[in-house]
Amino acid sequence: MNNFSDTIAAISTAPGSSGVGIIRISGEDAFTISDKLFCRNKEAFLHICDKYFSDGESGDFPSMNDVSSMNNHEIRHGYIYDFVKNTDEKGKVGVSVDFIDECLLSKMPAPYSYTGENVAEINCHGSFAVLSRVLSAVIKSGARPAEPGEFTKRAFLNGKLDLAKAEAVMDIINSKTEQSRRAAVSQLEGRLSKQIEGIRSSLIGCLSEIDVSIDYPEYEMDGITGDHSMQIMIDAEKSLKRLSETYYRGRLIKEGINLVLSGCPNAGKSSLMNVLSGYNRAIVTDIPGTTRDVIEEFIQIDGISVTVTDTAGLRDTDDIVEKIGVDKAIDRISDAELVIYIADADSLAEKSVLDEHISFLDSGRTIVIINKVDVASKENIDFLKEFFKDFCTVEMSMKTEKGVENLYQIIKDKFSLGEIYNNSENILTNERHKALVDSALNHLDKAKESYEKNMPLDCISYDIWLCAEKLGEITGKSVSEDVVNDIFSRFCVGK
Amino acid sequence: MNKNNYFDAGECDVAVVGAGHAGCEAALACARMGFKTIIFAINLDSVGNMPCNPSIGGTSKGQLVREIDALGGSMGKIADKTTLQSKILNKAKGPAVYSLRAQIDRRRYQEEMKHELELQKNLEVKQGEIIDILTEDGETIPHVTGVVTHTGATYKCKSVILCTGTYLKGRVIIGDVSYSSGPDGLFPANSLSPRLKELGFSLIRFKTGTPARIRREGIDFSQMEIQYGDDVIEPFSAETDKVEIDQMPCYLTHTTAETHEIIRKNIHRSPMFNGSIEGVGPRYCPSIEDKVMRFADKERHQAFVEPMGRNTEEMYLQGMSSSLPEDVQIQFIRSIKGLSDVVIMRPAYAIEYDAIDAQQLKLSLESRIVDNLFFAGQINGSSGYEEAAAQGIVAGINAALKLQGREPMIIDRSEGYTGVLIDDLVTMGTNEPYRMMTSRAEYRLILRHDNAEERLLEKGYKVGLISEERYQKFLKKQENIKNERERLESTYISHPKMINGYLEEKGSTPLKSSASLADLLRRPELMYSDIKEIEKLAGIDNPCEVSKEVGDELEILVKYEGYIKRQEQQINQFRKMEKKILPEDFDYKQINTLSLEAREKLNKIKPASIGQASRISGVSPADITALLVYFKEV
The missing domain is CATH 1.10.150.570 (GidA associated domain, C-terminal subdomain)
Structure with a gap:
């Protein structure tokens, strides 16, 4: 069993700068720990500190106990402080009080909190520097840094969240962008459950039709035919397949697209990176081979997070460091969801080099940018267009930003991002759900096969049952009870 | 009764209260396991009574009877002796759901069962209503020490098994008339309920019902569809060689628009609809007024006319249970096709009774709040003779095992319908009388009626209810199945030409190259008997002779191998958690x-x-x- 006696803390707002950030502290000692770093009144606190230092610093650091004295579920305004060691001009080491930030602190005692434990939340300014200083003060006062998802895990183990909710919350935590947060939230509200429940209940209906004829063989049933069961299976299969297919897009929403930039040295990869990310991040020079390692940047295109990796230019090199960079670049290309290959139209690479490069590239997931069209000759441009004729090509100029909009559009089209953005259909984002839906589909397939092979009803219903059971594992329902209920509500049987 | 009037009447190891289907199996099991047992019935002429339908078996219930037989119970054997007609249901719907159902001569069944009890060593059969259960405090919970009859006769005992059926505070309702009564006009048991409450059991009030019995003379069978049994009767019990009887038919008829009209016009007089019945009735046993009101668009409902016995003119009217007043019953029954001149011998009635919340029991059917007090049958919230008997034998075996200081025998959900039944009742409880259905069994491809012995005989043998002779016979059968299966897998038809004519005749694709006998048996259109023919045509020597039952089982094992294997994997997963x-x-x-x-x-x-x-x-x-x-x- 995990050690739940310790108190954990973490920054619980998403990384990145925002107006307000939250540090959450959860565990039995959440309030005593908070007492060690929070005070309501600066002057009063400084006053007792002075006394403490002048008295010879005996015992624990002073505290106003401003958290212990709070009412449950109260929010208090105050200051976060830390005792810091410093050295004065004479080289004497001393301790002084450092006020980190002004904040609001809320107190939520067990079991009426998110995790079901004592929870204190500090709302302070959102800059990463402030948040990390507050967090380190909390850790210094006795908390342990929380592992990813540990708050939710505790909430789950304390019976505050059911499994599906906990999973959805984990997805919220892990989601990088607004849209994936929305997908996670709607799942939390049960839209996915509702859709799956709809499919499942049609299968339950199908099962109860089969079972009523088995359990009440002497009774005549109107309108129950194998063809009807088959139709239900076909419809369910269609819906489930669609749902299963959303997982790929769902995963893109959740995890983002992995985009790799490649091309000859100095073809303009780093410039494109800067164009895409909007500021100078990579070192852009005119000296070929400047980017020796991979550089990553996160950008958003219509709410989808895209991890852009800038790789070293692809060229045969004797420089050992650069060679490692080139090998890495080739690895990255094979893992990427999308590769942007940049060809310099102004100074064409040798045909043999291009031939080698094209062998790394897969036309299905590569966009070729013909760069520097503002200065290149038409002949060169046409040559490249012809050379990459199996690829999707975009003519661009990094300098004039010509073609940037066009590139965005092509990326969006490639991943049907517009579709995801506008569509309100359910999207599978959770791996467990995806596995269950696929396993349900597998059983449906077997049931159809049994039907086509003229197997008896109980063999057909076996897989329909398992299919419904798998779906029930997503929504938390048991098949047998539902079939029995359905039989009695729909059929007129019995002595 | 004043406690001062209690008198010492003797002692025994186990007292079984009630001699219905649960009580009989419980008492027989205890006595056969060597314990001095007394079984009490309110009326000894009601032993093994069938106050409702005169039949045993049916889907999932037939499986229960086979399981009882594999554990060494008597229901199957006695049903075989008293069969009027027998049928295997669901022949076309797959091996997992083939089920045996027999129409039973009700009086003969009672007679045979009572005689079985009387002949049983260690078992005393007594008439008496049990009004008190004596207990003594133990370390944590009390334990039973005796039972007292309505005359004050006190029997000391170590264990008590309660199988009170529908007798506890029984109340019969026929329209506006209602009175305190057990089933079939027998006395109710009114004193035990308060004592159970006192001991800490929570009581629930259930309701069930039975249709009218009508006189054969006056029925126009020419307007009905006649329904015969199977040509060859397959017995319930592995110990019954064969059942050779002159079978009696059943008849199928239907309600008419007039029937529905009469019921609708009089629905306000139904105690179910005007609220004077408080008990919860089962959904699977709806009254005809329920069917008419709930399924208003159905033009007609089925009614089955079934014989009650060879020496009686009484017929059972399945599908027509009702709690409408008798005058309405007479009207609507006479509106049914072929029944216009019929005479009702006993009106339909509803009966309310007390049951306990089975969630207060362990899976052994012993209560968790009083030691050595066991419960079986309708008192646990079930319904049906077979469900009762299955619980009866489990409770009996476990009461005896406990006295022997042995671990209880638990049948899990993958071993039998009995296991599903008990687990459902004890784990989930029930808010209506619980009927066994194949839909409740998640492992039904394994819980077949052909393999009840494979599933449970070992357990029956271990507790001492299965004779050495039967056990050896079973082992031999298992070996035959294994050998014959291996032979089918390893014997190949090398000259397809010799058998292709036969295959075509059977609508089966001719063979192009060689194939094993098992491959042929896997074809849906070929039976084990066809394989025998094919062997002859192909000149395969010395095929070992196996019995029909072995052949039937082999056919299932080979044909549905893939499904069975998958279900077995599921069961392995399930057992890990168990x-x-x-x-x-x-x-x-x-x-x-x-x-x-x-x-x-x-x-x-x-x-x-x-x-x-x-x-x-x-x-x-x-x-x-x-x-x-x-x-x-x-």
């Missing part, structure tokens, strides 16, 4: 990672394993994870 044992006396309140509802439910039911816990409603997968974490089972 093997994670939870402590018997554990206070779940101390696990604060459980939801409040789960803590409450787990404390109420005290599941034996993580598997059982996972089937309790209100215990979520999150709670199971928390349990696993707490008991370090992750």
Whole structure:
């Protein structure tokens, strides 16, 4: 069993700068720990500190106990402080009080909190520097840094969240962008459950039709035919397949697209990176081979997070460091969801080099940018267009930003991002759900096969049952009870 | 009765209260396991009574009878002796759901069962209503010490098995008339309910009903569809060689528009509709007024006319149970096709009775609040003769095992319908009389009626209810199945030409190259008997002779091999969770990672394993994870 006696803390707002950030502290000692770093009144606190230092610093650091004295579920305004060691001009080491930030602190005692434990939340300014200083003060006062998802895990183990909710919350935590947060939230509200429940209940209906004829063989049933069961299976299969297919897009929403930039040295990869990310991040020079390692940047295109990796230019090199960079670049290309290959139209690479490069590239997931069209000759441009004729090509100029909009559009089209953005259909984002839906589909397939092979009803219903059971594992329902209920509500049987 | 009037009437090891289908099997099991047993009935002429339909078996219930037989019970044997007509149901719907059902001569069944009890060594059969259960305090909970009859006769005993059927505070309702009564006009048992309450059992009020009995003379069978039994009767019991009788037919007829009209016009007089019945009735046994009102668009409903016995003119009218007043019954029954001149001999009635909440029991059917007090049959909230008998034999065996100081015999959900039945009742409880259905069994491809012995005979043998002779016969049969299966897999038809004519005749694709006999048997259109023919045509020598039952079972095992294998894998998964044992006396309140509802439910039911816990409603997968974490089972 995990050690739940310790108190954990973490920054619980998403990384990145925002107006307000939250540090959450959860565990039995959440309030005593908070007492060690929070005070309501600066002057009063400084006053007792002075006394403490002048008295010879005996015992624990002073505290106003401003958290212990709070009412449950109260929010208090105050200051976060830390005792810091410093050295004065004479080289004497001393301790002084450092006020980190002004904040609001809320107190939520067990079991009426998110995790079901004592929870204190500090709302302070959102800059990463402030948040990390507050967090380190909390850790210094006795908390342990929380592992990813540990708050939710505790909430789950304390019976505050059911499994599906906990999973959805984990997805919220892990989601990088607004849209994936929305997908996670709607799942939390049960839209996915509702859709799956709809499919499942049609299968339950199908099962109860089969079972009523088995359990009440002497009774005549109107309108129950194998063809009807088959139709239900076909419809369910269609819906489930669609749902299963959303997982790929769902995963893109959740995890983002992995985009790799490649091309000859100095073809303009780093410039494109800067164009895409909007500021100078990579070192852009005119000296070929400047980017020796991979550089990553996160950008958003219509709410989808895209991890852009800038790789070293692809060229045969004797420089050992650069060679490692080139090998890495080739690895990255094979893992990427999308590769942007940049060809310099102004100074064409040798045909043999291009031939080698094209062998790394897969036309299905590569966009070729013909760069520097503002200065290149038409002949060169046409040559490249012809050379990459199996690829999707975009003519661009990094300098004039010509073609940037066009590139965005092509990326969006490639991943049907517009579709995801506008569509309100359910999207599978959770791996467990995806596995269950696929396993349900597998059983449906077997049931159809049994039907086509003229197997008896109980063999057909076996897989329909398992299919419904798998779906029930997503929504938390048991098949047998539902079939029995359905039989009695729909059929007129019995002595 | 004043306690001063109690007198010492003797002693025994086990007292069985009630001699219906549960009580008979329970008493026989205890006596056969060597314990001095007394079985009490309110009226000895009601032993093994069938106050409702005169039939035994049916879908999933036929399987239960076979299971009782494999454990060494008597229901199957006696049903075989008293069959009027027999049929295998669901022949076209697949091997898992083939089920045997027999029409039974009701009086003959009672006579045979009573005689079986009387002939049983160690068993005394007594008439008497039990009005009190004597207990003594134990270390944590009380234990039983005796039972008292209505005359004050006190019998000391070590264990008590309660099988009170529908007798507890029984109340019969026919329209506006209602009176205190047991089934079939027998006395009710009014004193035991308060005593059970006193002991801490929560009582629930259930309702069931039975249709009218009509006189054969006056029925126009020419307007009905006649229904015969199977040409060759397959017995319930493995110990019955064969059943050769002159079978009696049943008849199918239908209600008419007039029937529905009469019922609608009089619905206000139905106690179900005007609220004077408080008990909860089963949905699977709807009264005809229920069917007419709930399924208003159905133009007609089926009614079956079934014989009650060879020496009686009384016929049972299946499908027409009702609690409407008798005058309305006469009207609507006479509006049914072929019944215009019929005379009702006994009107339909509804009966209300007390049952306990079976969630207060262990899977052994012993109560968790009084030691050595067992419960079986309708008192646990079930319905049906077979369901009762199956619980009866389990309770009887476990009462005896406990006296022997041995572990209880638990049948799990993958071993029998009996296991499903008991697990459902004990783990989930029921809010209506519980009927066995194949839909309740998640492993029904394994719970077949052909393999009840494979599933349970070993258990019956171990507790001493199966004779050495039968056990050896069973082992021999298993060996035959194994050998013959191996032979089918390894014998090839090398000259397809010799048999292709036969295959074509059977609508089966001719062979192009060689194939094993098992390959041929896997074809849906070929039976085991066809394989025998094919062997002859192909000149395969010396095929070993196997009995028909072995042939039938082989056919299923080979034809449905893939499905059976998959279900077996599922069962392995299931057993893993069943093997994670939870402590018997554990206070779940101390696990604060459980939801409040789960803590409450787990404390109420005290599941034996993580598997059982996972089937309790209100215990979520999150709670199971928390349990696993707490008991370090992750």
